[in-house]
Amino acid sequence: MKGKYRIFIPRDFSSSSLGADEVSVAIEKEARKRGINIELVRNGSRGMYWLEPLVEVETQQGRVGYRNVSTKDVSSLYNAEFFKGNGNHSLYVGFVEEVDYIKRQTRLTFERVGIIDPVSIDDYIKHNGFLALKKALEMRPEDIINEIKISGLRGRGGAGFPTGIKWETVFKTPSEVKYVVCNADEGDSGTFSDRMIMECDPYLLIEGMIIAGLAVGAQEGYIYLRSEYSLAKEVLQKAINIAYERGYLGKDIMGSGKRFDLEFYVGAGAYVCGEETALLESLEGKRGIVRPRPPVPAVSGLWGRPTVVNNVVTLATVPWIIREGGEKYANYGTDKSRGTLPVQLSGNIKRGGLVEVPFGITLRELIYEFGGGTYSGRPIKAVQIGGPLGAYLPEDMLDIPLDYEALQRVGGIVGHGGIVVFDDTVDLWYMMRFAMEFCARESCGKCTPCRIGSQRGVEVIDKLKNNRGDEKLLVLLEDLMDVMMNTSLCGLGGMAPYPVLSILRHFSDELGLKKEINYF
Amino acid sequence: MVERELCKVINRLKDKKNALIPLLHVIQERYGYIPPHTIDLLSDELNLSKAEVWGVLTFYSDFKLKPPGKHIIKVCRSEACLAMGGKAVQEYIRQRLKIDFGQTTLDGLFTLEDLYCFGNCACAPSVMVDGKLYGRVFPEKIDTLIEEILSGELKKDERQV
Numbered sequence: 180m181k182g183k184y185r186i187f188i189p190r191d192f193s194s195s196s197l198g199a200d201e202v203s204v205a206i207e208k209e210a211r212k213r214g215i216n217i218e219l220v221r222n223g224s225r226g227m228y229w230l231e232p233l234v235e236v237e238t239q240q241g242r243v244g245y246r247n248v249s250t251k252d253v254s255s256l257y258n259a260e261f262f263k264g265n266g267n268h269s270l271y272v273g274f275v276e277e278v279d280y281i282k283r284q285t286r287l288t289f290e291r292v293g294i295i296d297p298v299s300i301d302d303y304i305k306h307n308g309f310l311a312l313k314k315a316l317e318m319r320p321e322d323i324i325n326e327i328k329i330s331g332l333r334g335r336g337g338a339g340f341p342t343g344i345k346w347e348t349v350f351k352t353p354s355e356v357k358y359v360v361c362n363a364d365e366g367d368s369g370t371f372s373d374r375m376i377m378e379c380d381p382y383l384l385i386e387g388m389i390i391a392g393l394a395v396g397a398q399e400g401y402i403y404l405r406s407e408y409s410l411a412k413e414v415l416q417k418a419i420n421i422a423y424e425r426g427y428l429g430k431d432i433m434g435s436g437k438r439f440d441l442e443f444y445v446g447a448g449a450y451v452c453g454e455e456t457a458l459l460e461s462l463e464g465k466r467g468i469v470r471p472r473p474p475v476p477a478v479s480g481l482w483g484r485p486t487v488v489n490n491v492v493t494l495a496t497v498p499w500i501i502r503e504g505g506e507k508y509a510n511y512g513t514d515k516s517r518g519t520l521p522v523q524l525s526g527n528i529k530r531g532g533l534v535e536v537p538f539g540i541t542l543r544e545l546i547y548e549f550g551g552g553t554y555s556g557r558p559i560k561a562v563q564i565g566g567p568l569g570a571y572l573p574e575d576m577l578d579i580p581l582d583y584e585a586l587q588r589v590g591g592i593v594g595h596g597g598i599v600v601f602d603d604t605v606d607l608w609y610m611m612r613f614a615m616e617f618c619a620r621e622s623c624g625k626c627t628p629c630r631i632g633s634q635r636g637v638e639v640i641d642k643l644k645n646n647r648g649d650e651k652l653l654v655l656l657e658d659l660m661d662v663m664m665n666t667s668l669c670g671l672g673g674m675a676p677y678p679v680l681s682i683l684r685h686f687s688d689e690l691g692l693k694k695e696i697n698y699f
Numbered sequence: 700m701v702e703r704e705l706c707k708v709i710n711r712l713k714d715k716k717n718a719l720i721p722l723l724h725v726i727q728e729r730y731g732y733i734p735p736h737t738i739d740l741l742s743d744e745l746n747l748s749k750a751e752v753w754g755v756l757t758f759y760s761d762f763k764l765k766p767p768g769k770h771i772i773k774v775c776r777s778e779a780c781l782a783m784g785g786k787a788v789q790e791y792i793r794q795r796l797k798i799d800f801g802q803t804t805l806d807g808l809f810t811l812e813d814l815y816c817f818g819n820c821a822c823a824p825s826v827m828v829d830g831k832l833y834g835r836v837f838p839e840k841i842d843t844l845i846e847e848i849l850s851g852e853l854k855k856d857e858r859q860v
């Protein structure tokens with residue numbers, strides 16, 4: 180029998196890491212003890228991680244929330260009859276959708292995240308799920324591709340390549356077998372949007388992948404998932420099984436006679452496998468070694484066949500675009516950066532979490548208005564954008580708009596949309612060295628600039644730290660970074676110099692260096 | 700694990716062109732590492748050279764060559780955790796267990812591993828203990844987590860006596 184009171188407690192990796200599972204057990208136990216009839220739904224997180232575990236209760240006017248609930252609060256919550264949505268408790272936050280952080284967002288890709296029960300396919304369907312697929316089944320492949328082109332969607336995994344053009348290349352390359360591969364190897368520090376989609380709205384990714392298959396003529400898909408994401412694996416596996424049972428996957432998608440088979444494949448702890456050609460090698464069962472390009476995967480990818488490789492958020496944005504139209508998506512954003520970006524605020528920040536906003540918003544608005552400044556309360560010293568290969572920017576540069584080209588002009592990248600905030604206690608020498616150390620450890624070893632360059636980078640940084648007046652060492656370091664950027668086979672070696680050069684460029688005073696470098 | 704069980708899984712997957720990594724995961728999960736004899740088994744069954752199997756398993760940090768301790772503690776070393784005092788957390792846990800990353804305590808109770816990013820960056824610093832992820836782990840929390848394991852072990856010992 181369904182409960183009288185509906186209560187929502189998130190079950191995503193981060194909420195669980197803050198005790199949501201224990202709270203969920205305690206709330207159910209207390210309900211039994213008190214003889215109160217509740218229905219407990221494990222929804223996904225809304226992405227307001229500073230409020231987690233956020234317990235929500237359904238009322239006739241909407242869902243209300245109680246923030247940072249721990250097992251110790253359960254008894255007092257029941258005393259206040261929280262299950263009726265009562266506001267007389269210190270943890271009460273009011274209507275969740277009225278919280279400024281959510282209200283000010285433009286949630287397109289994340290429209291259902293935190294709202295639905297992730298594994299319930301009926302919940303997904305009730306919230307406009309599979310409408311885009313139904314539409315796409317009646318469209319010609321060219322028209323699907325065209326709609327994506329109109330939307331201006333660019334790859335959200337880091338490179339920012341126009342998705343429509345990638346799909347068109349695969350579509351036009353003749354082959355009996357083609358593949359759609361989802362890059363779910365989200366390894367950048369400071370990013371978790373892919374994880375949230377997979378844990379909180381898995382059918383959305385499945386729907387996006389089927390549409391990609393229909394557009395390019397692929398009947399098989401793989402999700403390459405990083406092994407650290409154990410909950411995403413569990414949720415996706417369930418969702419894929421249910422999608423097969425209900426006829427959304429398999430040889431007769433929604434009775435159309437069209438086929439799409441989907442399975443997932445778990446990586447094994449290698450950052451470089453987030454690079455698409457290394458990912459394909461790994462998916463073929465080999466060492467994750469980068470392949471030289473050309474040919475690009477769209478022409479010769481998995482087992483030499485034309486392959487779409489897109490990251491999770493990119494594919495998860497496709498259903499919205501097909502459902503609502505490419506033009507509507509393109510209305511958001513800036514000139515060449517169309518639509519919205521799910522930004523992830525993390526590190527030393529007061530209100531860390533997921534913020535989906537149109538491109539064009541400034542970093543300052545994101546970090547201060549959404550993020551509320553630092554967690555420690557100290558001044559911001561630096562901000563790293565776009566993962567471990569992204570640039571560090573000083574506080575006075577935060578008026579830059581979030582935009583692929585604007586960031587590129589200052590030597591930065593949008594990357595995966597992760598923003599990591601550091602306060603003034605940050606050790607920039609350590610962070611600079613860390614970038615090279617990380618690259619040395621994660622390099623696949625195929626090309627010399629990355630394999631040897633990163634190791635040399637660590638050594639030169641150490642030397643420079645001990646001889647800060649030695650201008651020759653600075654020139655050497657700059658030269659080495661230049662070689663890595665221009666001659667590495669892939670983005671790992673090619674972009675690992677960004678954090679180093681940006682720190683040298685913007686923080687020479689803090690580093691105790693007399694000379695500034697003029698990169699960017 | 701019973702070898703027969705492993706052979707069953709191998710038989711189920713071996714016709715796939717990319718069975719090696721999934722099978723290594725199965726072995727890693729059941730044994731806690733990749734025992735040498737399973738390398739021979741895999742190379743025979745999958746028709747790969749031992750060098751190929753060895754090459755793949757040593758490329759990926761998930762696959763271990765030594766048996767782990769009873770409890771595995773994984774610490775994130777990435778930027779978002781560093782921004783929240785992750786370096787102090789790393790140092791504290793190494794001192795507390797008196798081992799470095801990749802090592803196991805002499806009593807075989809703890810293995811300490813490092814990795815880059817759990818995707819829990821908004822709740823940094825992050826530490827995983829026996830597969831369960833914890834956010835906002837500052838040194839005091841590490842003490843609690845370790846004490847919990849130690850007292851659990853003590854209870855087990857008492858029951859055995």
